[in-house]
Amino acid sequence: MNAQESLDYLNTLLQLPDAAGAKAAILTFAAGGDPPLPVTDWNEGDPDERTAEYMGRAMNAWGAIPIAAVRAMFFPLATDPGDVDDFGNADPSADQTPRPGMLSALGEGWYGTTRGGQTFATCFVTIKNNGATASLPFKPGDLTLEASGEARDDGGTPTFVTTSDPSIYTGIDGSKTLAAGASIPNVPVRASQIGSYGSVPAGAIDTVVTQSFGNLVVTASTAAIGSEREDRADYIERCLRAPASNAPGGPDQAYLRAMNTANDGTPLQSHDGSGAVGITRGQVVKSSGAIDCYFADKDGAADATDVASANANITGVALGVITDPIGVVPDGITYASHAALETSVDVTYSVRAKVSSIPGATVGTYTTGGSPPAWAAAIFNTINLAIDTLFGTYPVGGVEQVSGAGVLYTDEIRDAVHDARVGLYGSAVTTPATTTTALAVGHVPVRNGGATNGTLVVVAG
Amino acid sequence: MNRTSFNRWVPDLADPHMAGPNNLAFYAAIGSQLDAMAEKILVGRLSSNPFAGGANPTREGAARLADGRLIECDVQALPAIADQRGITLYPTEPELSKRYRLSRWWQLHKRRGTHKGELEHVWPYFLGLATTMPVIDIVHQAADNSSATWHRIDATGTYSVYRKTPGNFDFDGTSAWWRWFAFVRMSGTGIAGPNTYDDGHTYDDGSIYDAGGLSTAQQRDIAQMFLDWQSAHSECIGVALVWGSSAVDRTSTPTQDPSGWWSLPNGAGTWAKAYNPTTHLATRPPMVQWIYEP
Numbered sequence: 001m002n003a004q005e006s007l008d009y010l011n012t013l014l015q016l017p018d019a020a021g022a023k024a025a026i027l028t029f030a031a032g033g034d035p036p037l038p039v040t041d042w043n044e045g046d047p048d049e050r051t052a053e054y055m056g057r058a059m060n061a062w063g064a065i066p067i068a069a070v071r072a073m074f075f076p077l078a079t080d081p082g083d084v085d086d087f088g089n090a091d092p093s094a095d096q097t098p099r100p101g102m103l104s105a106l107g108e109g110w111y112g113t114t115r116g117g118q119t120f121a122t123c124f125v126t127i128k129n130n131g132a133t134a135s136l137p138f139k140p141g142d143l144t145l146e147a148s149g150e151a152r153d154d155g156g157t158p159t160f161v162t163t164s165d166p167s168i169y170t171g172i173d174g175s176k177t178l179a180a181g182a183s184i185p186n187v188p189v190r191a192s193q194i195g196s197y198g199s200v201p202a203g204a205i206d207t208v209v210t211q212s213f214g215n216l217v218v219t220a221s222t223a224a225i226g227s228e229r230e231d232r233a234d235y236i237e238r239c240l241r242a243p244a245s246n247a248p249g250g251p252d253q254a255y256l257r258a259m260n261t262a263n264d265g266t267p268l269q270s271h272d273g274s275g276a277v278g279i280t281r282g283q284v285v286k287s288s289g290a291i292d293c294y295f296a297d298k299d300g301a302a303d304a305t306d307v308a309s310a311n312a313n314i315t316g317v318a319l320g321v322i323t324d325p326i327g328v329v330p331d332g333i334t335y336a337s338h339a340a341l342e343t344s345v346d347v348t349y350s351v352r353a354k355v356s357s358i359p360g361a362t363v364g365t366y367t368t369g370g371s372p373p374a375w376a377a378a379i380f381n382t383i384n385l386a387i388d389t390l391f392g393t394y395p396v397g398g399v400e401q402v403s404g405a406g407v408l409y410t411d412e413i414r415d416a417v418h419d420a421r422v423g424l425y426g427s428a429v430t431t432p433a434t435t436t437t438a439l440a441v442g443h444v445p446v447r448n449g450g451a452t453n454g455t456l457v458v459v460a461g
Numbered sequence: 462m463n464r465t466s467f468n469r470w471v472p473d474l475a476d477p478h479m480a481g482p483n484n485l486a487f488y489a490a491i492g493s494q495l496d497a498m499a500e501k502i503l504v505g506r507l508s509s510n511p512f513a514g515g516a517n518p519t520r521e522g523a524a525r526l527a528d529g530r531l532i533e534c535d536v537q538a539l540p541a542i543a544d545q546r547g548i549t550l551y552p553t554e555p556e557l558s559k560r561y562r563l564s565r566w567w568q569l570h571k572r573r574g575t576h577k578g579e580l581e582h583v584w585p586y587f588l589g590l591a592t593t594m595p596v597i598d599i600v601h602q603a604a605d606n607s608s609a610t611w612h613r614i615d616a617t618g619t620y621s622v623y624r625k626t627p628g629n630f631d632f633d634g635t636s637a638w639w640r641w642f643a644f645v646r647m648s649g650t651g652i653a654g655p656n657t658y659d660d661g662h663t664y665d666d667g668s669i670y671d672a673g674g675l676s677t678a679q680q681r682d683i684a685q686m687f688l689d690w691q692s693a694h695s696e697c698i699g700v701a702l703v704w705g706s707s708a709v710d711r712t713s714t715p716t717q718d719p720s721g722w723w724s725l726p727n728g729a730g731t732w733a734k735a736y737n738p739t740t741h742l743a744t745r746p747p748m749v750q751w752i753y754e755p
């Protein structure tokens with residue numbers, strides 16, 4: 001029995017109860033009781049039938065609690081609010097607002113690992129009074145600012161609110177008054193929207209929305225970084241590497257743990273303070289007593305800042321905001337770190353679908369080239385994302401490695417195309433034309449966007 | 462068999478005026494469903510516990526429920542627990558070894574990458590397989606051959622270190638601290654040794670014939686258990702099963718037998734190749750079965 005079959009067993013064993021099932025079980029027991037009860041002859045609404053119904057509901061309501069608690073002892077079955085487990089079950093909380101829940105408790109309590117949460121972007125701005133008279137006194141929270149050039153998918157733009165700093169708000173009742181033409185730098189602000197929605201580059205905050213206190217403008221701003229909640233799978237992966245953080249002997253898992261997890265179990269921060277590192281994959285390669293590590297994120301090679309941050313944490317040498325690095329390299333060992341190398345993969349595929357499975361579709365053959373209709377373009381985009389997800393989680397160096405070099409299986413690309421969307425079938429991949437694509441030591445596959453060609457055949461039915 | 466008896470207890474709660482036979486049967490049915498749910502929750506809770514103690518074939522000393530059932534998960538849950546604890550289960554590994562190693566996951570991970578950790582990772586494999594646990598050695602030699610360090614876990618699971626000066630394990634003339642070798646001493650474990658032969662007709666001189674003893678799959682798993690627990694920088698050069706009680710003596714110095722083989726490696730031209738290309742004689746001692754070489 002492999003791990004997946006074992007999980008299937010647990011998922012079945014720990015199925016959440018349901019009221020109808022509990023009632024049916026009671027009636028089955030009753031029919032087989034002493035004396036056997038003719039429960040199948042009952043009319044719905046009879047007192048005993050109602051009692052069986054209510055008992056079923058009560059057992060369901062009660063049983064859901066301990067069973068959910070037991071499920072949460074296994075990572076594949078554990079969730080935080082807003083998550084879906086490995087079997088497609090949504091977190092059972094009534095309030096699905098993303099926040100720490102059973103999964104985070106498991107990770108914290110057993111693995112000493114903290115899930116990276118959503119954060120508000122913060123930064124500093126310079127505010128100037130462009131009016132001819134002094135501004136009215138304003139306090140922290142009074143001014144709303146906007147990054148007007150940073151349009152988001154929902155059509156909105158990030159907004160920011162001033163926050164407290166006693167060294168700035170020195171006036172009566174903690175207020176600030178700006179004389180005509182005066183400026184005040186380093187005013188702290190925080191995004192109104194949580195997460196990456198509020199991430200903007202330096203200089204992007206350009207508008208003071210609130211004009212109630214005078215003709216105030218913003219003349220400069222620093223970069224603001226807000227983070228989304230750490231992906232569930234990434235968090236579990238970091239948890240699973242936690243035991244290796246105790247190992248002073250330098251096993252490969254200790255390097256992989258330290259590449260993206262700080263000493264305190266939180267996501268490793270970039271040394272320049274720009275947020276958590278994006279590294280999700282790594283490869284540890286040995287050579288005559290020396291170590292080479294390669295790091296990658298979901299897009300491909302890790303950037304230089306992330307590599308330097310991982311390097312600092314692995315070697316135990318403080319760098320920037322990484323003031324308490326782990327240090328996993330045993331004494332006397334030669335260690336080197338690198339960004340992973342990218343192997344560009346051309347992909348040509350075809351896939352079929354019934355016209356009834358695609359809203360708005362018409363029978364025909366569509367290709368990525370030219371101008372496919374919007375519904376077809378959306379499917380091609382979904383397929384691209386599925387391939388990117390496959391490549392973005394593929395092991396550095398590939399699978400079936402020999403001395404650190406492995407392969408990418410073409411069949412996995414075909415499966416990714418097939419699984420990209422419900423209703424797709426008959427997927428085939430003609431490029432790569434070979435069964436496997438070689439991945440050298442330290443290499444990760446990256447889809448060649450300019451050489452990704454798809455054909456969608458929509459048939460009647 | 463259920464641990465609870467709600468099917469009896471629930472009818473017992475009924476007032477006399479509710480205790481007609483049909484009602485009692487109905488209440489018993491409700492109790493039976495409560496029993497089923499209680500059992501489900503109990504089994505579910507046990508599913509996270511791989512080991513109830515008692516690391517011996519009869520499980521003496523293990524924690525048990527009142528009905529004698531071990532307070533540990535069904536064997537089907539072990540792979541899921543292993544995945545969660547970063548412990549690999551090996552196809553030929555006895556169930557008792559799987560449970561024992563899963564219960565020692567923190568300790569195993571703590572010492573992963575050390576030779577003590579490698580020894581502790583492999584040693585449980587023989588739980589339930591050997592009547593007496595084997596002694597296992599790992600040896601590495603200083604680059605200047607000034608010493609050889611022998612790490613040992615004995616039949617009781619006790620770890621010790623023996624240092625031989627000057628070194629007695631110059632495998633191929635290129636010694637390095639990060640190169641190491643493992644020897645599993647099978648003599649006395651109760652596991653039948655492999656067949657031996659000399660010229661293909663007479664099975665008697667101690668050279669290993671490829672049959673009997675541990676299966677190829679078992680050999681592969683044992684070797685892999687060493688490899689999986691090594692440090693990222695070190696390199697395992699060989700794993701061997703020692704079937705002779707006096708072979709590969711860590712306290713001795715290398716000597717050459719008149720028939721050509723060496724008792725321990727003594728530099729280039731000794732153990733690095735299984736036979737001497739000039740004399741065509743075996744270089745390695747009889748009753749030692751190599752199961753891994755890179």
